[in-house]
Amino acid sequence: MNLSLKYFFILKLSRMFFVNYLKYTLLMSIIFSGLGVVNAQTKIGLFDNHIDIGEVKSSGFASYNEKNQTYTIGGSGKNMWFDNDDFHYLWTTMQGDFILRTEVEFLGSGVDPHRKAGWIIKNDLNSETPHVNACVHGDGLTSLQYRTTIGSNTEEVVSKDSLPSVIQLERRGNEFIMSTSTFGAPFVEVKTINEGINKQVYVGLYVCSHNPDILEVAKFRNVRIIRPAPSDFQPYRDYIGSHLEVLEVSTGHRQILHSTSNSIQAPNWTPDGEQLIYNSEGRLYRYNLSDGRISPLNTGFAINNNNDHVLTFDGTLMGISHHNAEDNNQSTLYYLPVKGNAKPVQVTPRGAGNSYLHGWSPDNKKMLFTGHRKGQFDIYSVDILTGEEVQLTNQKTLDDGSEYSPDGIHIFFNSVRSGRMQLWRMNADGSHQIQLTHDEYNDWFPHVSPDKKWIAFISFPKDIDVNDHPFYKHCLLRIMPYNGGTPKIIGYIYGGQGSINVPSWSPDSKFISFVSNSKL
Known part of the structure; x- marks a missing residue:
């Protein structure tokens, strides 16, 4: 085979490979989109994605208003208690210590007094996973709820606060601190230890309707995910x-x-x-x-x-x-x-x-x-x-x-x-x-x-x-x-x-x- 003919076949094979590669890429994108697999371009404000946790009857939603930097979440779900949770979750992933803060407002009068919203830290996206949950209920109950092992019952520390609009959840190693207040008032604090929480976790905002047949909606503003300075930082030398x-x-x-x-x-x-x-x-x-x-x-x-x-x-x-x-x-x-x-x-x-x-x-x-x-x-x-x-x-x-x-x-x-x-x-x-x-x-x-x-x-x-x-x-x-x-x-x-x-x-x-x- 002469040299020119050899290059002709190489070029033809390259073109065939390129066309087949494009077909393969298109096919995979169709398959992944059908499976709900998304890329980084689906980020919602500070968060990576949103999902229904558990077996909910009504699909939830999450949206971000870029102009005023607020989030709206609609969630269904039977409950977040005992050994299983149902809710809608707007999440991202983090490692180490952090501070989560938001102001939350339920939209509408609501159906069930136990509807709840707040922050939740989870080991994964399953419904029975260990978690720490800083929540306010529709009737005003405010509590720091947590599960320590897979499938175990949820426990809680009830706060003296009632119907707060500001919810902050901070992680310091295995210690978790919930600080809440009505906007304009000082924080009321409760805390717990949970050694079942991984170093790398999912964190995010959620809404649970406490009624599988309805969707409850809450609005979140002034949402902040803060990674604090390390305890050994040197002032005026180390900065974040x-x-x-x-x-x-x-x-x-x-x-x-x-x-x-x-x-x-x-x-x-x-x-x-x-x-x-x-x-x-x-x-x-x-x-x-x-x-x-x-x-x-x-x-x-x-x-x-x-x-x-x-x-x-x-x-x-x-x-x-x-x-x-x-x-x-x-x-x-x-x-x-x-x-x-x-x-x-x-x-x-x-x-x-x-x-x-x-x-x-x-x-x-x-x-x-x-x-x-x-x-x-x-x-x-x-x-x-x-x-x-x-x-x-x-x-x-x-x-x-x-x-x-x-x-x-x-x-x-x-x-x-x-x-x-x-x-x-x-x-x-x-x-x-x-x-x-x-x-x-x-x-x-x-x-x-x-x-x-x-x-x-x-x-x-x-x-x-x-x-x-x-x-x-x-x-x-x-x-x-x-x-x-x-x-x-x-x-x-x-x-x-x-x-x-x-x-x-x-x-x-x-x-x-x-x-x-x-x-x-």
Whole structure:
């Protein structure tokens, strides 16, 4: 056989193989689709897929509204009890420790008072598998239910809570903690140990009608699957991922705008309502709210900024706290036009001590900062033209987080002088210092709404060092009336340092921007 004829037969065989391969691929796709086998493109929001567990009479459903980031699940099923479960499951898979959180609302009055919804962790997709189930029933019963071995009876720990709208389920090794609340209230906690749960598990949301002949429907919002930092992480050296979020204050509804495996911190809302400015690894970035575009903000030589960056009330200037290499890397105050692309102007002098920016006066003439002076941290104001500093507090304990009211009459701050970190208010000249919060939390960074109706702040748990505002904790976003009063929870977050360090209200006082955290 000559060479050309040989190549002809090789080419013909290759074409035959290619055609047969296409036929085979098409045939397999038809077979797999008929069997219900799906690929990764069927993901529903955070989840991989959904399925009816057990022998249900009515097929369930699950859908995701991408615009408002909510899920709707319809489920049938006789029960989730004894040695067998029937329900509709929206699931994904995970390993290790995690935190699951959602807000749930049954749609309609319902038929059976024992209809239930919540989170469930399962070893597999069978109906008799070991599981841990954090659930709320239609009649208000709230319980942490669990099965320890295949086919064994379900047990439960009943919570004192009733009809909660917020359900959180956390895994710490073999310990499982359910935290529930009516939105705006503190969590009520119960826990159990289940050694029958695998390291790799299915996790997800579910609905069970407790009546095989009907379908019950529930809506889930603010759904978060959080992978926490390891217990041995080193602060300011080890970081996990970040979600840039906005929260509607009146409803508590949240949306994730941007997620990254890097650490991003402290978003400002620009007064024109068009952008968020945040810090990442010493540099500042803009997030365009209209199209999600991210771009660097040029701060010249100042590329070692911490997260204390603040815009003036009119949005023309931006103050920054840059660690000056020429001054033993101390935090030093500067300002520049908010558009960037200009040399920053230094405000606090070399050798003065660390200075951490927190606020501007409404007339753009003064900055407020926490200064390390005279061996302690106090609140100071500084004239940006003359550099003249005025000491406003004088405590051996830490004062921090100072911010002017929009009218310039008051300064709000946080202080540990009463034993816990709490919110305080004083006149602009430092006089008449009064305590505003009196509770078990450690409250930081008061931010006054532009309409001067509210103060937003972050509350750290009671078991932390009162002088610290650490990374990666269970924290609360809260608001209280401008003139004082009982705080109200508007957000349950995993975060802390960098979440809401700087003024972050939208110009219309309807939204707050912040950062939450998870390993991504």
